[in-house]
Amino acid sequence: MSELAERRRPGRPRKERGAASARSAILRAAADEFAERGYEAASLRAVARRAGVDSALVHHYFDGKADLFAATLEVPLRPDRVLDVVLAGPRDRVGESLVRYILERLDDEKSARRMVVVLRTVLGSGPGTRMVREFLQREVLSKLASLSDAPDASLRGELAAAQLVGIMMTRYALQVEPIASTPAEDLARRVGPVLQWHLFGDPDAPVS
Structure with a gap:
């Protein structure tokens, strides 16, 4: 040559x-x-x-x-950046915006598959579990908790995060119907207020 x-x-x-x-x-x-x-x-x-x-x-x-x-980890969604985007919107719609933003981006098949791998790492054991949990604690839970100046701010953040992880597990990993096929907008409308209550609601108020 x-x-x-x-x-x-x-x-x-x-x-x-x-x-x-x-x-x-x-x-x-x-x-x-x-x-x-x-x-x-x-x-x-x-x-x-x-x-x-x-x-x-x-x-x-x-x-x-x-x-x-x-x-x-090849995470398809940066949770710390998700919060930055969502928190730029109206405070009274944080829960709904958070659910909608996450689900709309994970409804891509490739992103969903990768997120399932990450979720299984979190639920497993070993060094992968430890580092993912520490990442979530520092970059996600602490930011969620900072939204409230209530004495139980950390618990509020963890409950909101647990709700989000539960939705992602049932929709993408377990593919439980009808959650797996329900439009993201419908899930955001239903689940968003639950997250909103965890973050900002009064736990001592009577349930209507």
Whole structure:
């Protein structure tokens, strides 16, 4: 093969191949770091050392630890970012907006399959369970809890999260009918007020 033909051989540019290789190395290192140390104790600096790259390169590819963790698990939905979007809307529709946003994005078949894998990791045992739970605690539950200044804010956040996980399990993992085939908008209208009550309702008020 001539030198000119060699230069013209199809394929990704060398710079692109190098970038993909560096990103892959970071993801492999992150998977090991999270598995060994858990989400809370892992750091981007430690991931960079394990991958043999500068920590600035990790920040170049990933916005932060939550972003890197989500990429490591190939999560189809970033729960921390979901909350940022939902909380930008009306406070009195947080529950409904949260259910609608999540279900509309998970109703894609590929996203649903991947989310089932993540949910099964959470419900299983071992390092995968630990790191997912720590991620949810820090990036999701704490933000939900911060919506209320009530003394039971943490319990409110955990109950709301439990409701969401339950819907995702029955709809995507167990595929229980008619929940599995009910339009996302209908589920948001029915389940949203329950989340709203968990987050902001008065538990001492009589049930009407």
